Amino acid sequence: SAVISQKPSRDICQRGTSLTIQCQVDSQVTMMFWYRQQPGQSLTLIATANQGSEATYESGFVIDKFPISRPNLTFSTLTVSNMSPEDSSIYLCSAKVGQMNTEAFFGQGTRLTVV
Amino acid sequence: AQSVTQLDSHVSVSEGTPVLLRCNYSSSYSPSLFWYVQHPNKGLQLLLKYTSAATLVKGINxxxxxxxxxxxxxxxxxxxxxxxxxAEYFCVVSDLAGGYQKVTFGTGTKLQVIP
Known part of the structure; x- marks a missing residue:
């Protein structure tokens, strides 16, 4: 299993600013992901964080808006850039140990409000 | 293409009666399937998973x-x-779509339990 710590747990930010969310896993993991959960909705995958290379973004998400780093097997960051109120959401970090048949573990999420 | 359909956005049951939350999926490959639960203001917790072993899967709780x-x-x-x-329950499908792992969440089912 893996325990994932995310910080900050919540923040209120001014529009036009950027916020970096950190994700720390207590063990080395194969894959790390970032999701967005908008109010009352399901989770949408933003990107897969690749260690030592550029993240793989899903349709509708771009690196300029959501730059991601993954310097090692236990840590990743997601930045929400040039924020607008539409970016208000919960952002979740996820990690998998092993390949496709294993479950994903999730952090508690970062609740972001943009004013 | 990969997709997940949770047929009910809300389910209401009385305490002590059976629960049925429906999920249909579409996958071009042999998928892994999961159910996660999300309690209010809490992280996602894995309930159970299917990974091509026994078709009847027992989970927690x-x-x-x-x-x-x-x-x-x-x-x-x-x-x-x-x-x-x-709580809210999410059905999730995971497979190798286009050569890389893809995970899709259903839209969620909110379960209400009436005393």
Whole structure:
């Protein structure tokens, strides 16, 4: 299993600013992901964080808006850039140990409000 | 293409009665299927998973799900609902789409348990 710590747990930010969310896993993991959960909705995958290379973004998400780093097997960051109120959401970090048949573990999420 | 359909956005049951949360999936590959639960203001917790072994999968807290390939379904059941089961439940499919791992969440089912 893996325990994932995310910080900050919540923040209120001014529009036009950027916020970096950190994700720390207590063990080395194969894959790390970032999701967005908008109010009352399901989770949408933003990107897969690749260690030592550029993240793989899903349709509708771009690196300029959501730059991601993954310097090692236990840590990743997601930045929400040039924020607008539409970016208000919960952002979740996820990690998998092993390949496709294993479950994903999730952090508690970062609740972001943009004013 | 990969997709997940949770047929009910809300389900309401009386305490002590059976629970049925429905999930249908579409996948071009042999998928892995999961059910996660999200309590209010809490992180996502894995309830159970199917990974091509036994088609009837038992999970935590008395939940179980049956993988039916002919019906492309993975419905979640529990014989007797408890007040603590009130939460949102997500059905998730994972497979190798286009050569890389893809994970898709259903839209979620909110379970209400009436005393």
């Amino acid at each position: 008395g939940f179980e799900a049956e993988f039916k390939k002919s019906e492309t379904s993975f419905h979640l059941t529990k014989p007797s609902a408890h007040m603590s089961d009130a």
